[in-house]
Amino acid sequence: xxxxxxxxxxxxxxxxxxxxxxxxxxxxxxxxxxxxxxxxxxxxxxxxxxxxxxxxxxxxxxxxxxxxxxxxxxxxxxxxxxxxxxxxxxxxxxxxxxxxxxxxxxxxxxxxxxxxxxxxxxxxxxxxxxxxxxxxxxxxxxxxxxxxxxxxxxxxxxxxxxxxxxxxxxxxxxxxxxxxxxxxxxxxxxxxxxxxxxxxxxxxxxxxxxxxxxxxxxxxxxxxxxxxxxxxxxxxxxxxxxxxxxxxxxxxxxxxxxxxxxxxxxxxxxxxxxxxxxxxxxxxxxxxxxxxxxxxxxxxxxxxxxxxxxxxxxxxxxxxxxxxxxxxxxxxxxxxxxxxxxxxxxxxxxxxxxxxxxxxxxxxxxxxxxxxxxxxxxxxxxxxxxxxxxxxxxxxxxxxxxxxxxxxxxxxxxxxxxxxxxxxxxxxxxxxxxxxxxxxxxxxxxxxxxxxxxxxxxxxxxxxxxxxxxxxxxxxxxxxxxxxxxxxxxxxxxxxxxxxxxxxxxxxxxxxxxxxxxx
Amino acid sequence: xxxxxxxxxxxxxxxxxxxxxxxxxxxxxxxxxxxxxxxxxxxxxxxxxxxxxxxxxxxxxxxxxxxxxxxxxxxxxxxxxxxxxxxxxxxxxxxxxxxxxxxxxxxxxxxxxxxxxxxxxxxxxxxxxxxxxxxxxxxxxxxxxxxxxxxxxxxxxxxxxxxxxxxxxxxxxxxxxxxxxxxxxxxxxxxxxxxxxxxxxxxxxxxxxxxxxxxxxxxxxxxxxxxxxxxxxxxxxxxxxxxxxxxxxxxxxxxxxxxxxxxxxxxxxxxxxxxxxxxxxxxxxxxxxxxxxxxxxxxxxxxxxxxxxxxxxxxxxxxxxxx
Numbered sequence: 001x002x003x004x005x006x007x008x009x010x011x012x013x014x015x016x017x018x019x020x021x022x023x024x025x026x027x028x029x030x031x032x033x034x035x036x037x038x039x040x041x042x043x044x045x046x047x048x049x050x051x052x053x054x055x056x057x058x059x060x061x062x063x064x065x066x067x068x069x070x071x072x073x074x075x076x077x078x079x080x081x082x083x084x085x086x087x088x089x090x091x092x093x094x095x096x097x098x099x100x101x102x103x104x105x106x107x108x109x110x111x112x113x114x115x116x117x118x119x120x121x122x123x124x125x126x127x128x129x130x131x132x133x134x135x136x137x138x139x140x141x142x143x144x145x146x147x148x149x150x151x152x153x154x155x156x157x158x159x160x161x162x163x164x165x166x167x168x169x170x171x172x173x174x175x176x177x178x179x180x181x182x183x184x185x186x187x188x189x190x191x192x193x194x195x196x197x198x199x200x201x202x203x204x205x206x207x208x209x210x211x212x213x214x215x216x217x218x219x220x221x222x223x224x225x226x227x228x229x230x231x232x233x234x235x236x237x238x239x240x241x242x243x244x245x246x247x248x249x250x251x252x253x254x255x256x257x258x259x260x261x262x263x264x265x266x267x268x269x270x271x272x273x274x275x276x277x278x279x280x281x282x283x284x285x286x287x288x289x290x291x292x293x294x295x296x297x298x299x300x301x302x303x304x305x306x307x308x309x310x311x312x313x314x315x316x317x318x319x320x321x322x323x324x325x326x327x328x329x330x331x332x333x334x335x336x337x338x339x340x341x342x343x344x345x346x347x348x349x350x351x352x353x354x355x356x357x358x359x360x361x362x363x364x365x366x367x368x369x370x371x372x373x374x375x376x377x378x379x380x381x382x383x384x385x386x387x388x389x390x391x392x393x394x395x396x397x398x399x400x401x402x403x404x405x406x407x408x409x410x411x412x413x414x415x416x417x418x419x420x421x422x423x424x425x426x427x428x429x430x431x432x433x434x435x436x437x438x439x440x441x442x443x444x445x446x447x448x449x450x451x452x453x454x455x456x457x458x459x460x461x462x463x464x465x466x467x468x469x470x471x472x473x474x475x476x477x478x479x480x481x482x483x484x485x486x487x488x489x490x491x492x493x494x495x496x497x498x499x500x501x502x503x504x505x506x507x508x509x510x511x512x513x514x515x516x517x518x519x
Numbered sequence: 520x521x522x523x524x525x526x527x528x529x530x531x532x533x534x535x536x537x538x539x540x541x542x543x544x545x546x547x548x549x550x551x552x553x554x555x556x557x558x559x560x561x562x563x564x565x566x567x568x569x570x571x572x573x574x575x576x577x578x579x580x581x582x583x584x585x586x587x588x589x590x591x592x593x594x595x596x597x598x599x600x601x602x603x604x605x606x607x608x609x610x611x612x613x614x615x616x617x618x619x620x621x622x623x624x625x626x627x628x629x630x631x632x633x634x635x636x637x638x639x640x641x642x643x644x645x646x647x648x649x650x651x652x653x654x655x656x657x658x659x660x661x662x663x664x665x666x667x668x669x670x671x672x673x674x675x676x677x678x679x680x681x682x683x684x685x686x687x688x689x690x691x692x693x694x695x696x697x698x699x700x701x702x703x704x705x706x707x708x709x710x711x712x713x714x715x716x717x718x719x720x721x722x723x724x725x726x727x728x729x730x731x732x733x734x735x736x737x738x739x740x741x742x743x744x745x746x747x748x749x750x751x752x753x754x755x756x757x758x759x760x761x762x763x764x765x766x767x768x769x770x771x772x773x774x775x776x777x778x779x780x781x782x783x784x785x786x787x788x789x790x791x792x793x794x795x796x797x798x799x800x801x802x803x804x805x806x807x808x809x810x811x812x813x814x815x816x817x818x819x820x821x822x823x824x825x826x827x828x829x830x831x832x833x834x835x836x837x838x839x840x841x842x
Binding site: 032034039040042043049050051052122124127178183184198199200201202204221223225226227228229231232235236238239241392393394395396397398399400402433435436437438 | 549550551552553555556557558559560566567568569571575602603604605606611614615618670673674677678681684685686687688691692785786787788789791792795796799802803804
């Protein structure tokens with residue numbers, strides 16, 4: 001008790017005091033972390049299932065070759081070092097020597113080769129990321145060489161655990177991946193091992209005693225609690241049953257109250273790699289939204305500061321354009337649209353809009369999004385656009401957007417740090433294809449944009465890429481293929497005694513390897 | 520009696536088959552399919568990805584083939600496989616069934632015992648303070664939405680008073696075993712079972728009270744009194760027994776909801792039961808799992824209807840169950 005009071009008073013001296021004291025505190029090993037997972041993941045085999053909750057839990061079971069810091073610089077993961085050839089076409093990874101799978105078998109270059117092959121079959125995003133890989137070879141058990149058909153700027157950014165998790169060859173080779181029983185008892189190389197999953201209640205991970213980084217992990221166990229009701233999740237934190245609320249696990253209007261609770265800490269860090277950006281799909285094919293002036297009017301009509309301050313409780317940033325500020329080659333100078341209803345009205349008039357009802361599809365992800373849709377409806381009606389909200393559930397939303405059955409629809413997507421990975425896919429014409437809600441859903445097609453994105457991906461050198469991406473962003477911001485809203489921030493709320501949970505740009509998804517609990 | 524039961528079972532199977540076919544088409548009327556949902560959650564997905572998923576789910580087959588396959592499987596008591604959860608549907612349901620039956624069973628017992636007792640009490644004191652208090656309370660529980668009662672109960676008993684846990688089936692990671700575990704589960708059970716039971720309790724109170732008052736005025740009760748029977752005996756053997764028939768009818772209806780009727784309570788209290796399984800399967804368009812839960816719960820409804828009909832004859836031998 002005395003110790004706690006002492007530390008408390010030292011911390012209260014302020015930031016400088018805390019910074020001086022913190023390293024002196026010994027990191028205590030042991031303890032159990034209680035976190036919330038929402039919603040319950042469908043599975044934990046990261047090579048087969050890639051939804052958010054799966055990445056959050058399984059990111060601590062599996063590992064990628066690299067991790068990324070807040071500025072998206074690569075950090076060692078299963079690769080201890082890496083180098084790129086001067087022509088940008090050959091990448092050589094040196095693997096750590098002492099990594100083993102959770103069943104005791106050693107991890108080697110053969111697993112990397114196998115994983116690349118595996119993921120090309122099961123992982124849509126990895127398939128795209130690996131498109132320029134001509135060959136992968138393993139000259140020795142600790143070395144892997146990727147040879148590309150042409151340079152690919154973001155290549156070092158595709159090795160995060162959710163994007164390219166390492167899969168155990170000895171478990172999966174020669175089996176039917178879909179039905180392999182190991183899918184229910186995932187085996188990785190990560191700091192925590194899968195122990196138990198009581199469906200509907202909790203997932204339990206335990207410390208990997210043979211983890212390849214000495215002294216890690218510090219925690220003995222992690223319990224991920226499945227609590228389906230948002231209010232009940234907030235109560236679980238308030239009553240001390242759980243200590244960790246990962247981003248997005250409570251409703252936004254609860255965030256201010258919970259983060260100010262006694263002993264609670266909040267951070268919005270740990271999402272830099274994902275750079276979640278929200279926007280309105282504007283159907284470029286038909287209706288009023290096919291008109292550029294009308295789309296620009298939408299941009300001017302939106303009061304995005306209001307949305308951030310009221311709907312999101314001050315969390316997030318107003319988006320400049322297609323790139324999120326944590327994504328490479330973002331350029332704040334390109335900002336163009338401010339809240340200007342008068343200009344919006346003029347543009348609506350110029351577009352020849354005749355008062356047709358525009359269907360607005362909210363994102364069925366809880367209260368915050370519903371309220372946001374109502375705010376946007378209000379904004380648009382204020383400049384004379386007639387709006388009808390269309391109610392759906394998640395599958396319905398997926399179907400309507402992927403079948404292009406909408407006029408305006410909310411969405412948000414991750415950017416994975418580089419425009420070639422997470423931005424281009426929403427604007428290039430080759431990505432216009434029914435059946436997926438994450439490609440060029442709006443149906444925008446501009447040869448100049450296609451050309452710029454193609455060049456940007458293969459250009460060598462940051463200056464060259466910046467120039468290309470500045471140009472394409474400028475074009476897009478002028479054309480408004482979609483209406484960018486906010487860079488979302490998903491605050492992670494923890495009990496302050498949980499330390500070092502968010503230390504990288506991937507956040508909680510691979511954060512438990514360094515986390516410890518102060519006692 | 521045996522002939523009656525056999526006849527009803529036969530009809531039940533036909534009804535069940537009709538339910539299966541109807542449900543099969545009904546859930547496919549909802550927009551979206553499981554492949555799209557999974558692709559959606561992955562935040563990425565090209566056509567190949569979605570096509571692979573459709574193939575995994577068997578959605579690439581023509582609809583009549585899917586239906587024929589499903590009915591054939593059901594007929595051989597095979598509920599199929601949930602591709603999403605990577606487990607047989609029967610296993611998933613069996614995993615969740617005990618938790619739900621414990622919750623709904625306790626709520627059932629609580630509401631029935633409390634409801635009939637309080638109702639009888641109110642009838643005996645009709646017009647007096649106790650009656651007003653009981654009917655007032657019953658009206659309150661009858662009229663208040665379940666989720667609100669649940670949340671308020673959490674705020675009062677978990678957050679403010681810290682008496683009862685607010686979520687879950689048991690203390691995770693506490694390592695309880697045997698009796699200690701049973702006590703722990705019972706501790707977690709109190710809030711959800713009470714809130715779930717309150718509504719039906721209110722219904723039973725009102726039903727028992729009204730029905731007893733009606734019966735109490737009938738001639739045979741006067742006769743019993745004229746015979747010199749004690750008030751207690753009259754109330755128990757003559758009034759209550761005859762007043763119970765409508766309660767049995769209602770109890771039969773409530774019993775039908777034992778499997779699938781606790782979605783809200785299970786959600787608010789994070790109770791790992793069937794109701795949540797079904798609700799999540801619906802949101803994820805996990806057809807096989809959803810149909811599986813439907814089949815099991817409709818079978819339960821049929822069984823409980825049969826039990827109710829049999830019970831009528833036990834409670835009131837005058838009733839000749841219709842064939």
